[in-house]
Amino acid sequence: MNLILFGPPGSGKGTQAERLREKQGLRHISTGDLLREAVARGTDLGNRVKSILASGQLVSDDIILALMREEIARTAKGWLLDGFPRTVGQAKGLDAQLDELGQKIDALVVLNVGRDAVIERLSGRRTCSNCKTVFHVKVNRPKVEGICDRCGGTLVQREDDKPGTIAKRLDVYEAQTQPILDHYRGRVPIHEFDGEQPVDEVTRSIERVLQ
Numbered sequence: 001m002n003l004i005l006f007g008p009p010g011s012g013k014g015t016q017a018e019r020l021r022e023k024q025g026l027r028h029i030s031t032g033d034l035l036r037e038a039v040a041r042g043t044d045l046g047n048r049v050k051s052i053l054a055s056g057q058l059v060s061d062d063i064i065l066a067l068m069r070e071e072i073a074r075t076a077k078g079w080l081l082d083g084f085p086r087t088v089g090q091a092k093g094l095d096a097q098l099d100e101l102g103q104k105i106d107a108l109v110v111l112n113v114g115r116d117a118v119i120e121r122l123s124g125r126r127t128c129s130n131c132k133t134v135f136h137v138k139v140n141r142p143k144v145e146g147i148c149d150r151c152g153g154t155l156v157q158r159e160d161d162k163p164g165t166i167a168k169r170l171d172v173y174e175a176q177t178q179p180i181l182d183h184y185r186g187r188v189p190i191h192e193f194d195g196e197q198p199v200d201e202v203t204r205s206i207e208r209v210l211q
C-alpha cells in the first residue's frame, strides 16, 4: 500500500506515520527528516537547504523531486510519504515519477488541525536530537526534563518550531500545500480525519478506514 499523509505542520503526521509504519509494514519517508539529517551531517544538500529550513520556507521542487525519486525507487514494499508533496508542482512531478516506476498512490490520509492548535503544539514541541521522538512541554512531558524517555538523548527545540517561524510555515502550508487536495480530488481516494482527537483515537480511525 502506498499512502500520502497530508496536513499542516504539527498535525501529527510523523506520529501517525510511525504507528502505521509498524502495523502496516510500510516505509516511512519524511522529507523533513531527510533534509534535517543532511543539515546535521553537513552534506552539500544540507548546506544548501539549512537557511531555508530555519526560515520556514520551502526547498525548491527540483531538489525535493530529485531526493524523492531515489527514495521511492528503492522502496519495494509500500511507502508512507510525510511532508511530500508540498506544492502542486511536486505532486505533478511525483505523478510522473510513479508512472515511470509503474506505481500508484492508494490513498491520501488527511489530518485536519486548526491554526491555534498547531501553534500550541509546535511552540511546545521538543524533539530528541538522537531518535527524533517528540515530546511536549505541557501535554507529553518527558520523565526527566530535557531527556528523551526512549533513548536518553537530549531534547531540543527545532529551529523552525520557534514562534516567529511557526506562523510563516502555516502561511506557506495554506498558500502552497493545501491546493494539492484539489489536484488529487476525484483521482485518488481522500480520507479526512479530525487530527485534534487524542492520538490513539486518530490511529484507530485511520486503521478502520484502511482495512
Ligand code: AMP
Residues within 6 Å of the ligand: 009, 031, 032, 033, 035, 052, 053, 054, 056, 057, 058, 059, 060, 064, 082, 083, 084, 085, 086, 087, 090, 160, 169
Ligand atoms: P517538516 O519536518 O515536514 O515540517 O519539514 C521541515 C522543513 O523542511 C519545511 O519547513 C521545509 O523547509 C522543508 N521541507 C520538508 N519537506 C519539504 C518539501 N516536500 N518541499 C519543500 N520543502 C520541504
